[in-house]
Amino acid sequence: MKKTMILMLCMFLVLMVTACSQESPLGKSNDPAVKNWELVKESGMSSTVTLCVNSANEAELEWLKDDFADYLKLTYNIELKIIEQSQEKTFENLKSDQKNEIQMGQYDLILFDDTGFKDAMDAGYLFGPFANELPNVKLYLNPYDIEVRYDEGIEVAQYEVPIGRSQLxxxxxxxxxxxxxxxxxxxxxxxxxxxxxxxxxxxxxxxxxxxxxxxxxxxxxxxxxxxxxxxxxxxxxxxxxxxxxxxxxxxxxxxxxxxxxxxxxxxxxxxxxxxxxxxxxxxxxxxxxxxxxxxxxxxxxxxxxxxxxxxGPVSHMAILFNSSNKSGAMVVINAMLSPEMQASKYDTRKWRQLPIYDPSYVPSEALAEIKKVKLKTSALKQDEILMYRIPxxxxxxxxxxxxxxxxxxxxxxxxxxxx
The missing domain is CATH 3.40.190.10 (Periplasmic binding protein-like II)
Structure with missing residues (x-):
């Protein structure tokens, strides 16, 4: 009887150890990519990130300043500072930084609501490649989607990340x-x-x-x-x-x-x-x-x-070449791709931008937050539009x-x- 009990106890301990090794985050952290991201996230937390925006869309600006900024503060203790100015003004300041070899610039991120990426790449204003270091890029973006791979007719090459779309x-x-x-x-x-x-x-x-x-x-x-x-x-x-x-x-x-x-x-x-x-x-x-x-x-x-x-157009976010807080900037873009924020900006009372997710590719659990957004019958759901998108x-x-x-x-x- 004692032998049987000892044998059962040993088997139980083996099962417990196996289960713990499968579920322990320590086991997952042995992955270099996970370790690297943890270091980036730790470096970016409790910092200030400056985002340049050129938009006349009041709903967009309000969402960035309130909902998104609140999420970053609560989740990562990051202060999001919004700079509202023309793209030309931002590029003018970046050109001056290049000329004067200023390595620690005043801006971290730029939001491209339509055009600007090609000009920024040609001028050397962007930092990268970085996109594949973001967990949410790997989890939620379809790597075969032509709008993930290209912008303005050139390869993105991990120098920017799409964050949302509009569609007719x-x-x-x-x-x-x-x-x-x-x-x-x-x-x-x-x-x-x-x-x-x-x-x-x-x-x-x-x-x-x-x-x-x-x-x-x-x-x-x-x-x-x-x-x-x-x-x-x-x-x-x-x-x-x-x-x-x-x-x-x-x-x-x-x-x-x-x-x-x-x-x-x-x-x-x-x-x-x-x-x-x-x-x-x-x-x-x-x-x-x-x-x-x-x-x-x-x-x-x-x-x-x-x-x-x-x-319709695609919005993107990119990190500027002389950002003084590249880690914080990466955390901000990764947060923008989270199901919570994709659903939040899709909300009818907020920005109303369609999610960047490909409904045929993204895991169903990621769509759960988006499906919670309540729509009237006189509105189309995001998958009813995006499933038939022309790039x-x-x-x-x-x-x-x-x-x-x-x-x-x-x-x-x-x-x-x-x-």
Whole structure:
């Protein structure tokens, strides 16, 4: 009996030791990457990090100053200092630092809401590579996602990290039709059916108009090749010629026969409210809900996502070359990628920026926080939009496409388009 009890006790101790070795954080800390990150985090805690932001978006600025800053203070005892100034001013100061060989600069981080990365890389303003040292980059970002690998047509090369996206969604009046189109071909059929009831904003003046035109023209292109080779205007024209011809062909079916393209979504929303149009669109996934609440949309307004995809800008964060607190800056970017902060800035009452997570890639537990965000039925969920995303093109290609649209669609006569 004693032998049996001793044997059972030994087996129990072996199982306990095995379990502890599997669950102990000490065992995990033997990984050099984990050890390195712990050192970075320890170095960055209880410090001040300065972030340069160039944005007119009050919701974005408020979220950064309040929600995000509070999270950093509570979690890492980091003070986040926001510097609101133009990108040109930030670059001007960095250029001066380079010239005067100032190794400990006044800024740590920069937020690129649209463009600026390529210019900063070319000028040597950024620190890196660093992105793969961040645990949340490895956990939550799809390494094969072209928007994680490229920005403005060049490889990111771990010198910046994407933190969120915006994307075009469509708004329609259910009194006219209920079954929404899944493809652009289906959308154009509806435009022909309800002649004069659809228009998109001028892509030269409106972010939504640019997203609509560029998204449609680029939807079938090979983005890898576009980033690897700089196509000329003539070469790009040959690639998108059929799509340009389609946009020209539907002009007679547009509002006022496509002779006038509204300058902004505000103009289109007014036409939509008056039922002169039965379509609108927005880069804000909660825009229709707001407009319904304010009684500035028809009561039957609803939203839909195109399965063939839409596009929109990506926001990034980067560390500046002479940051005096690179460890703190890395902790801040890593925190921005956490499920808590991705869900917080997605919240309808806050920034309303779509998460950077790829819904088909990120672990389900990371999406749990995001799914807690409560939406009205007149708003699309993040996975309903991001699952059908067309990657953002570089400014070079976007500008070329708008130029080609101007030549072959805007200035095309109805008679020529019909031939």
């Amino acid at each position: 969604s469509f708004i329609f009046n259910e009194d006219y039709f209920y079954e929404v189109p899944e493809t652009y071909e289906g959308l154009f059929e509806l435009i022909k059916t309800f002649q004069g009831k659809f228009i998109y904003p001028d892509p030269r003046l409106s972010p939504e108009g640019e997203a609509f035109v560029v998204g449609y023209l680029s939807r079938a292109l090979d983005f890898e090749k576009l980033n690897e080779k700089l196509y000329s205007e003539a070469e790009l024209y040959e690639l998108i010629k059929p799509s340009l011809e389609t946009l020209a062909a539907i002009k007679p079916d547009l509002y006022m026969a496509g002779q006038i393209y509204p300058k902004s979504i505000a103009e289109i929303d007014q036409l939509f409210f008056n039922e002169d149009l039965i379509f609108s669109m927005s880069m804000d996934y909660y825009h229709a809900t707001d407009m319904l609440k304010a009684y500035e949309y028809p009561e039957s307004a609803d939203v839909f996502a195109m399965n063939e995809g839409t596009t 953002e093109l570089s400014p070079y290609y976007k500008n070329l496409m708008i130029k080609l649209w101007e030549t072959h669609v805007l200035l095309e006569t109805s008679e020529e388009a019909a031939q």
